[in-house]
Amino acid sequence: MTIRTFMAALAAFFCLTAAAAAQVSSDYARLIEDAATYQDEAQFAATLALVARNAEGGQAAVMDTVALVAPDRAGEAYAALGVEDSAPVMVAEAETTEAVAAETAEAGEAPADDWSWRRPFSAFEDNGPLAAWSGKVRAGLRVDSGNSDHQSYTLGVDVTRELIGWGFDGSIDYAYSETDNVTGVDELIVDARGERELGERWTAFVEGNYERDELASFDFTAFAGAGLGYRIFEREDLNWTLRAAPGARFTDPIGGELQTDPAVELGSSFEWALTETASLTSESSVIVADAASADQEFALTTRVGGAWAVELKYRYQYEFEPLPGFENADSRVDVSLVREF
Structure with missing residues (x-):
């Protein structure tokens, strides 16, 4: 798709x-x-x-x-x-x-309570059938360093269901740039996680992620697994959850064959409301496998009015065994305009 x-x-x-x-x-x-x-x-x-x-x-x-x-x-x-x-x-x-x-x-009059212009998002309001759901669409610019040093355009969609009994987090991010008909960045990242409460602190979840980068040492990498999570903090202004999931990591080296290895992912999700208009999030992941990797992402989001916000994001990736000719580390900085719904 x-x-x-x-x-x-x-x-x-x-x-x-x-x-x-x-x-x-x-x-x-x-x-x-x-x-x-x-x-x-x-x-x-x-x-x-x-x-x-x-x-x-x-x-x-x-x-x-x-x-x-x-x-x-x-x-x-x-x-x-x-x-x-x-x-x-x-x-x-x-x-x-x-x-x-x-x-x-x-009679040629408009109903006083005609909110039809808000219909696409009305289901996400406090009295809608999807009140536990939220999401955001973002577009912006990104600067890469590591295996590629380029500036690119980004587009992303996030959808989240608050963990009330069960929850869901899903995102799609795409980045692209081209100079003189030569592709500089062409990257697609898809993440999804479904989670179920097992009590006051514990959760069970299944997750999967897929990353395709035309200029990295792998055509694509992916992980699928299921495991347990533990909520260290669960407050209105502070949330922190640790997760561990055994599963499988899939790597498709450039010019090679698809490899499937048993793996364990150790992850951390942290969210802190700094003020009424600013929040800081941190997503950490380490995949322990023959082809191990680590991923750290920080995001600072500031509301600028209504449902609009500005997001500053930093991501660092490390492949412990890259293919010959490729660097271990990649990093990037994103600046995006965000529309929440």
Whole structure:
């Protein structure tokens, strides 16, 4: 799949997602999902009743949250809260809304609450069905040193689901430059990780990454594995998770054959909110294998207004056994304009 195809598919997905009814806060949502996972029917009913009494939105918000995070237990939730199936009410409300909109259109007036211009992103707001999801699109410039010394243009997309019961992190980054019809940089990086909570501190995850660099010592490198994570800090302003994953590393040397080696990846994810508008993140990874490698990335993100931000990123990569004629280390600096959603 090309980058253009992926971007088009991602945009279509965002645009086709509609807003949903109100839900409880993320803390209550986490409590409900944990209760649905670990509690029996009586305990689950007691938890829902407690949240419904204290959370903004009451029973309706609790039911909407259950439908999102634990749809298989929605029937128990209806019974526990004494709420009848609300589908007919929702249909009636939708029909009434459409009728009012039609009458307003005939009168030549715009509805006072017409937010259709925000529709592509409405699903990501606090009351949307994808409230736990967030993402960003970025474009910028990058300077490389090491096996290639070039300036290039970059484009990237990140999608994240907050770890409430389960979470997801995915990203695609592409960099390209050309001088006098000669390619200077042509690099594609894809990362994905799905994670599941195993308790207050522990998580289990599966992950994979793929990196193709036309000018590196390998045509591409990749890793796939599954392992455990431990959350050292989990605060509103500070998060730090350590991970270890056995798996396999794939390397395709230039002019050689694809090699597959058993490997273990040791990783660290760190995020610190320095101020209300600035945050620092650090992603560290060491792959222990016959063809071992290390990767360190720092990013400083500063909001400049609304959903816009500026990101300064530094990345250092080290191949312990590069092919002859190639250097061990590569580094780069990126400056990007970011649009969050």
